[in-house]
Amino acid sequence: MTLKVPVVRDILEANERLANDNRRVFRDAGLFVINLMSGPGAGKTSLLERTIDALRHEIRIGVIEGDIQSSYDAERIAKKGVQAVQLNTGGACHLDGNMIKSSLDALDLEALDLLVVENVGNLVCPAEFNVGEDMKAMILSVPEGDDKPLKYPLMFQQSRVLLINKIDLLPYVDCDVGTIRERALQLNANLEIFEISCRTGEGLEAWVNWLKQQVSDRKTEGDGAKT
């Protein structure tokens, strides 16, 4: 085991260097970048569709879609008329700094205010790898159950935002949002939590307004740095 630890550290350190390269590129372009994570089918792409619909006239949004294979999600996003790139990991269960670096040429970063990296659907490994983001955001959908913070703590610890999605299904599933909140805040007291339904639109206004503020704050910071 003593032989293996340095190897793992090397992988994470090498990733961190590439993530930092990306971060510099994003800063230079004045971009706010979100690494969006969740288990499969929790609603990452639906959230992006809703967010684009709400903000397209105020914020220039681009999306990098990460999937093991298929270009299904990037096609959904491209239909919204924003810049979208599909990244296929070919088996890997998470995105990393190098994958994001290799996809940046496909985007016109100067023409964007907000870049969202939609990670591979997986509640485990994506949380271990930075890609150069300003913040990680995660979605937990209520059909997944309120025990998830107990079982997948790292993602809750690493995220700035928790979106509790599919609240329209609450009458039909055994899940208590109060329990999710309590368990998530125990892992990460600074977590910003939004209860939403991408299907009905409920709760999305609060999320969209908060996000708009983050992007605007980044712009102000960037302008400040230039003077």
Place this chain on the structure above:
Amino acid sequence: MTLKVPVVRDILEANERLANDNRRVFRDAGLFVINLMSGPGAGKTSLLERTIDALRHEIRIGVIEGDIQSSYDAERIAKKGVQAVQLNTGGACHLDGNMIKSSLDALDLEALDLLVVENVGNLVCPAEFNVGEDMKAMILSVPEGDDKPLKYPLMFQQSRVLLINKIDLLPYVDCDVGTIRERALQLNANLEIFEISCRTGEGLEAWVNWLKQQVSDRKTEGDGAKT
């Protein structure tokens, strides 16, 4: 890259040797073993609870619960009065042959007919690692959406059984079971498919009867081998 490929192969080959060791132990004990996989919150533990309730008087069932941390699921299963072991991976996103090998001492295998290994909730990596099972079974819950076979093909290809769970939610989600079936069978024409609801109990009888037959076939094979 040429340097890395043999390393990956070594890991999978080393795992395969340990999985085969486990397989011999399971065969000697006359056990039928299922590796149960799904994304987070698709209903693996609920399916086990339902299956134990239905079969406890006919089949002696044991469960190995795999989670990154917590013993929540093993406690749920132990309440049903069957042998249950919790295995914590401490970060790893899947179970492997060695983890299962190390947990076998905690079970009385001779007192079991069926052992279910509940893998870590993850639609990606668990499908890459055999643990010595007779078959892999997967659950996809309808709130996850009918696009999942396109995006996570390996698990559908590796599984003998697909359980489509939470069909009671079909009126409230955008998911077409016919589309799941079609896409899954395109990846794996031999897939046995059951539509179930662990909440209402719908469809579980067909699954339970099929499972009972598999366990009984293994017993007959085992008795044949002994004579």
